[in-house]
Amino acid sequence: MKRLLFLAFLTPFVVATSILGVSSSEWHALNVSVGGRLHTARPFSLPCFSIYNGERVMMDEEACGAIQANYTSPNFRLESFSANMNVEYETCMSTGSKCLLSPGSPLNTTGMSCDQGQVPPYYIDIQTAADVKAAFEFSAHAGVPLSIKNTGHDFMGRSRRKDSLGIWTHNLQSMTYHTEFTPSECTASYRAITVGAGVTFEQVYKFAEDNDATFIGGYAQTVGVSGGWMMGGGHSVLSPSFGLGVDRVVEIKLVTPDGKLRIANSCQNEDLFWALRGGGGGTFGVVLESTHQVEPRMPIQVINMTFSPTSSNLPEYFSILVNNSVRWGTEGWGGHVNRQPAGILYVNPRLSLGEATNSMAQLSAFAARNNGSAVLQTLPSWYEFFLNFVVAAQAAVGNSMVLGSRLIPKANFESTEGRAKIVAHLLTQNAQFGMPYIPVGTPISFNYTPGATSVTPAWRDSIWHLSTGVTWPPNSTIQSIRTTLGKLHDFVHQDLTALAPNSGAYMNEGDVYESDHEFTYWGDNYARLLAVKRKYDPRGLLDCWRCVGWKGAAEFPCFPQLD
Numbered sequence: 001m002k003r004l005l006f007l008a009f010l011t012p013f014v015v016a017t018s019i020l021g022v023s024s025s026e027w028h029a030l031n032v033s034v035g036g037r038l039h040t041a042r043p044f045s046l047p048c049f050s051i052y053n054g055e056r057v058m059m060d061e062e063a064c065g066a067i068q069a070n071y072t073s074p075n076f077r078l079e080s081f082s083a084n085m086n087v088e089y090e091t092c093m094s095t096g097s098k099c100l101l102s103p104g105s106p107l108n109t110t111g112m113s114c115d116q117g118q119v120p121p122y123y124i125d126i127q128t129a130a131d132v133k134a135a136f137e138f139s140a141h142a143g144v145p146l147s148i149k150n151t152g153h154d155f156m157g158r159s160r161r162k163d164s165l166g167i168w169t170h171n172l173q174s175m176t177y178h179t180e181f182t183p184s185e186c187t188a189s190y191r192a193i194t195v196g197a198g199v200t201f202e203q204v205y206k207f208a209e210d211n212d213a214t215f216i217g218g219y220a221q222t223v224g225v226s227g228g229w230m231m232g233g234g235h236s237v238l239s240p241s242f243g244l245g246v247d248r249v250v251e252i253k254l255v256t257p258d259g260k261l262r263i264a265n266s267c268q269n270e271d272l273f274w275a276l277r278g279g280g281g282g283t284f285g286v287v288l289e290s291t292h293q294v295e296p297r298m299p300i301q302v303i304n305m306t307f308s309p310t311s312s313n314l315p316e317y318f319s320i321l322v323n324n325s326v327r328w329g330t331e332g333w334g335g336h337v338n339r340q341p342a343g344i345l346y347v348n349p350r351l352s353l354g355e356a357t358n359s360m361a362q363l364s365a366f367a368a369r370n371n372g373s374a375v376l377q378t379l380p381s382w383y384e385f386f387l388n389f390v391v392a393a394q395a396a397v398g399n400s401m402v403l404g405s406r407l408i409p410k411a412n413f414e415s416t417e418g419r420a421k422i423v424a425h426l427l428t429q430n431a432q433f434g435m436p437y438i439p440v441g442t443p444i445s446f447n448y449t450p451g452a453t454s455v456t457p458a459w460r461d462s463i464w465h466l467s468t469g470v471t472w473p474p475n476s477t478i479q480s481i482r483t484t485l486g487k488l489h490d491f492v493h494q495d496l497t498a499l500a501p502n503s504g505a506y507m508n509e510g511d512v513y514e515s516d517h518e519f520t521y522w523g524d525n526y527a528r529l530l531a532v533k534r535k536y537d538p539r540g541l542l543d544c545w546r547c548v549g550w551k552g553a554a555e556f557p558c559f560p561q562l563d
Contacts, residue, residue, distance in 0.1 A: 013027070013031050013036070013038045013039055013040055019121055019122075020144050020163050021142075021143070021144075022142045026138075026142060027122070030124075030134060030138050033130075033134040033138075034124050034130075034131045034134050034135075035131075037124055037125040037126075037127060037131060038122055038123075038124055039081070039122065039123055039124075039125060040121065040122060041081055041082050041120055041121060041122060041123050041166060042082060042116075042119070043082055043090065043099035043115070043116060043119055044067065044077070044080050044083040044119075045064075045067055045071075045100060045101050045114060046099060046114050047059060047060035047063035047064040048064040048068065048101060048107060048109055048114075049099065049109050049112065049113070049114035050109070050110075051111075051112065051113040052113070052114050052115075053113065053114075053115055053116060054115075064107070067101070068101065068107060071101055071103050071398045072103050072104075072396040072397055072398040073397070073398075074220070074221070074222040074394065074397045075221075077152060077222075077397060077398070078151055078152065078170070078200070078222050080152075081125075081149065081166060081168045081170070082119050083152055084159075084160070085151075085152045085153050085222070085398075086154070086155065086397065086399060086400060086401045086402075087100055087398060087399065087400055087474070088157070088400040088401075088402070088481075089118055089157040089159070089160040090117050090118060090119055090160075091117040091118060091558070092115075092117050092118050092557075092558035093478070093481050093559065093560050094478065094557060094558050094561075095478070095557075095558070096477075097115040097117045097118075098117050099116075099117060100474035101474065102473070102474050102475070103398050118157075118160045118161070120147055120160070120161065120162075120163070120164045120165060120166035122165055122166065123165065123166030123167065123168050124166070124167055124168065125170075126168060126169050126171070126197075126286070126288075127171065127172070129255050129261040132167065132255035132286045132288070133255055133259045135165060136255070136257050136258075136259050136541055138165065139165060139541050140539055140541060144163075144164065144165050145163070145164040145165070145543065145555075146161075146164055146165050146166075146167060146541060146542060147159060147160055147161040147164040147165070147166050147282070147544070148167045148169070148281065148282045148286055148542075149167070149168050149169070149170075150168075150197060150224040150227035150281075151170060151198070151200060151222055151223060151224040153220060153222065153223045153224070153228075153229070154228065154508075155401070155402055155403050155508065156507070156508065156510070156512060156545055156546070157512065157545050157556075157559065158228065158280070158281065158282045158544040158545050158546075159228070159282065159544075160558075161543075161544070161555075161556065162556075167286055169197040169198050169224075169226075169227070169286065169287070169288075170198040170224075171198055172197040172198040172199075172288060172289065173196050173198050173203075174194070174196040174289065175194070175199055175203065175204065175207050176194040177192075177207065177208075177211040177213070178190075178191065178192045178193070178194065178291075181194070181250065181251075181291055183251040183263075183265035183266065183267060184251065184263045185265075185267040185268045186265060186266060186267040190250055190293040191293065191294055191295075191296075192250060192292060192293050192294060193207065193208060193211075193213070193215060193291070193292055193294055194251075194289055194290070194291040195225045195226055195289060195290060195291075195292070196226070196289050197224065197227065197286075197287050197288055197289060197290070198224060198226075199224065199225050199226065200221060200222050200223060200225065201215075201217045201218050201219075201220070201221055201222075201223050201225060202221035202222065202386075202391075204225050205217065205382065205383050206383065208294055208297075208382075208383070209297065209381060209382075209383035212296065213295065213296065213297055214238075214294060214296065214297055214298055214381065214382045215292065215294050215382075216236050216238050216243070216245070216292075216294075216295065217229075217234070217236055217245065218234065218235075218236060218245075219237065219336070219390055219439075220390075220394065220395070221386075221391060221394060225290065225292070226252075226287050226289065227281050227287070228280065228281035228282070228508055229245060229508065230245040230249060230277075230281075230290060231246075231276055231277070231278070231279065231280050231281040231284075232278070232280050232281065232455075232506065232507045232508040233245065233246055233278055233455040233459065233506055233507065233508070234246060234248075235439060235441035235442065235465065235506060236334070236441050237334040237335045237336065237346070237347050237440070237441050238334055238347065238349060238382070238441075239334055239442060239443045239446065240329050240332055240333065240334040240441070240443065240444050240445045240446065241332045241334070241349055241445055241446065242295060242349075242443075242446060243443045243446040243448065244443050244446075244455065244459065245292075246277035246278050246453040246454075246455055247277075247443065247446065247448065247452075247453065248293050249277060249291065249292050249293075250265060250291050250292065250293055251263060251265040251290065251291040252264045252265070252273065252276050252287055252289075252290045252291075253287070253288045253289045253290070254276070254284075254286055254287045254288055255285055255286050255288065256272070256284065256285040256537065257285060257537040257539065257541040257542055258536060258538065261288075264276060271532050272284065272285075272532060272536060274452075274454050275454055275528075275532040275533070275548075277452075277453040277454055277455070278454035278455030278456075278522070278525070279454045279522070279525075279529045279533075279548050280507055280521070280544075280548060282542060282544040282547055283533060283537070283542050283543070283547040283548050283549055284532070284533060284536060284537070284542070284548075285536065285537075285542070297380075297381050297382075298349050298381065298382070299349075299378055299379065299380050300347045300349045300378070300379055300385055301348045301349075301351055301352070301355075301356035301377075301378055302345075302346070302347050302348075302376065302377050302378075302379055302385060302389070303344065303345070303356065303360050303374060303375070303376045304343070304344075304345050304373075304374075304375050305343045305344050305345075305360075305364065305367050305374040305375075306341040306343035306367070306372055306373050307343055307366070307367050307371070307373075308342070308370070308371060308372065309342045309430075309435060310370075313370050314426075314427065314430065315423065315427065316366065317366060317370075318422075318423045318426045319419075320363055320366055321337065321344075321438075322413060322419045322422045322426075323419060324362065324363070325440070325464065326410060326413045326463060327359075328359065329410075329440070329442070329444040329445060329463050330444065330445055331348065331350065331351060331359055332348045332349060332350035332351065332445060333346045333347070333348045333359070333440070334346065334347060334348075334440050334441050335347055335440050335441075336437070336438065336440065337436065337437065337438035337440065338435075338437065339434060339435040339437050342435050343372065344363070345389060345393075346440065347382075347385060349382075353378045356376055360374070364376075400472050400473075400474070400481075401469050401470070401471045402469060402470060402485065402488065402511075403467055403468070403469045403509045403510070403511075404467070404468055404469070404488045404489070404491060404492035404496065404510065404511040405465055405466060405468070405492070405496070405505050405506060405510055405511075406465075406466055406492070406496040406497065406499065406500050406503055406504075406505050407442065407456070407458045407459060407462035407464070407465050407466075407500065407503045407504050407505060407506070408422065408462055408463060408464040408465075408466050408499065408500050408503065409461055409462050409463070410461050410463050411461070412463075412499070412500060413463055421499065422499065425495065425496075425499050428495065429491075429495070432491065433468045433469075433470070433491070434468075436466060436467070436468060437467045437468065437469070438464050438465065438466050438467065439464075439465045439509075440463070440464060440465075441465065442459055442460075442465065443459060443460065444460075444461075444462070444463060454522060454525045454528070454529055455521075455522070455525075456504035456505075456520070456521055456522055456523040456525070457504075457523050457524070457525075458503045458504035458505075459504070459506075465505075465506055465509070466496065467509055468491070469488070470484050470485070472484050478560060481560060482560045482561075482562060483563065485512060485560070485562060486513075486562045486563050488511065488512075489512070489513040489515075489562060492510075492514070493515050504519070504520050504523055505520050505521060506521075507521035507522075512545075512546075512559070513562055517550075522548075526548070529548045530549055533548050537549070543555060
């Protein structure tokens with residue numbers, strides 16, 4: 001399998017007469033400057049096709065078989081620069097340029113062309129700060145735009161840009177445990193873990209467990225710790241008690257677009273540190289490693305409740321959720337209100353099993369009345385919860401999916417009228433999009449210093465991050481994709497925004513076409529974020545879809561215009 005991965009995913013640099021308006025000699029010079037780590041990027045599924053960009057090529061049956069067998073595996077896709085977890089950003093949605101398979105269907109690519117889509121033609125496998133500096137220098141000289149990719153978990157398409165030079169940080173894999181970590185030029189110390197930019201949550205959770213610690217992080221095992229999750233905010237089911245990812249990071253090492261290797265923390269480059277903690281990935285620099293405060297290893301209470309939803313029991317179910325969510329949040333509960341199977345999976349690091357059972361009594365009684373199940377148990381650590389529930393529930397990837405969401409403030413839950421509006425909305429959302437998906441991971445009980453991070457302040461007084469999503473099959477037409485994206489956008493812009501008009505959203509799980517992204521993702525922080533962006537990226541070398549300093553849709557032609 002390793003040989004197949006190398007053949008399919010680490011394609012050596014190939015000489016081209018000219019590409020992206022840059023001569024072969026300039027590409028060769030870049031390759032030399034990065035120690036031969038410049039690679040040609042071809043579409044993930046190319047071995048299964050006999051036509052590539054309109055020209056005949058040889059299929060690779062062995063490599064194709066491995067891709068077919070692992071098409072929906074996140075761990076398999078993780079090892080490929082060309083693969084995304086959700087495949088729409090491997091394609092150019094506005095032109096139909098793509099190279100996709102149909103998961104679970106017999107292979108039939110006869111007469112079909114595998115096209116480059118939005119996959120950059122070249123990428124650098126980053127190993128050192130000098131590699132990143134070389135990429136910035138090349139971009140400034142040659143005029144080739146850049147894109148930054150870590151693990152490929154990206155609902156917003158910010159890690160892809162057509163005809164760009166890709167920067168791939170996946171192979172920065174170091175991990176260090178510190179009993180006492182003192183950020184550079186600071187005096188306070190923390191129990192902490194330092195991770196390279198390519199380390200995933202699955203890796204760091206095991207590493208923390210081995211060091212008798214708890215790392216507060218995300219839910220999907222192959223999400224990168226130091227990438228867009230952290231820089232966009234980073235919610236966790238443990239966030240109600242321990243804060244967002246941006247509240248946990250104490251130091252970040254990165255290369256900024258001016259070519260300098262910098263350490264950002266609360267004692268140096270403080271403005272950059274503030275911006276990186278919420279301003280989003282792909283725009284302020286390339287992170288090489290980050291250091292995060294950890295908690296001691298601790299037991300947690302878990303409730304796993306499932307039931308079969310019907311038109312008659314959904315109003316009661318939604319009412320129980322809405323009526324109890326403020327109390328649950330202040331008690332330390334966090335988790336997910338799930339779509340399939342319908343129900344909740346919540347954790348609590350602060351209550352005893354008896355207290356947890358009492359806290360969830362109403363929900364357990366509902367499950368019993370509706371032929372459902374509610375199991376409460378104590379697990380010895382977060383890692384045990386991860387192994388028992390998160391890994392088993394890992395969603396299949398390899399499909400096209402985008403999300404839309406809004407943070408729902410605590411105030412909405414505190415009046416009879418507000419609660420009734422939320423319940424009515426949930427019923428409407430269920431009718432249009434199916435069961436709502438609700439990450440309950442806001443830092444509602446976390447002791448936060450106002451202004452310490454750059455995420456929207458709406459995070460701090462919200463109970464839910466109410467979300468929905470849309471998917472489409474790989475053979476969808478351009479018009480069909482546009483219609484699907486438009487349907488989600490209209491729902492977010494009209495229904496969700498009306499429910500919480502002055503709130504915001506998590507930038508990593510927001511509407512791709514968010515109407516007011518500057519306020520929705522950052523609130524009143526945007527002007528300051530833009531000033532920091534211009535300070536460290538005066539040439540505007542980094543740009544991504546609806547990021548801080550975004551230059552506009554014209555720079556990203558693969559995003560279709562909505563009807």
